[in-house]
Amino acid sequence: MKQEKCCSNCQRGTSMHLTKDILCKYRGIVTPDYICFKYKSSADLPQVQQPSYKCAHCEYFLVELDSENQNLGKCKLFSARDFDGNTRNACSKFSRKMFIEEVS
Known part of the structure; x- marks a missing residue:
């Protein structure tokens, strides 16, 4: 099953547990289903990094x-x-x- 691209599973986002929003390194606070051109999945990283x-x-x-x-x-x-x-x-x-x- 392929994982959907969205900010909730982006490597560059940090979950804000109170509001369920995502703090993006580039876009600021966004909704979990938002996606931008800077999306990077954690599976894209080599295992060493x-x-x-x-x-x-x-x-x-x-x-x-x-x-x-x-x-x-x-x-x-x-x-x-x-x-x-x-x-x-x-x-x-x-x-x-x-x-x-x-x-x-």
Whole structure:
């Protein structure tokens, strides 16, 4: 079964879970069924270039504030214990963190 081209499965889009919209790197906020000429499916990438996400890259990973190690924290969904987020692979509920750059 061939996957339909749309922003909901584009490599360059990030899902916004509150509104189900997609944050596109090029177009801004778009609907999940939108498609532009910059569409790139994750299957188009060679296996070597596909990122291997860890728990620390997930929006549900909560960093422990008292710790000196920035990778130590817990999963908001599944874990009650602290663990190193760079040692565990991302789970099926993974959602990339959106980083906000500070303007100086």
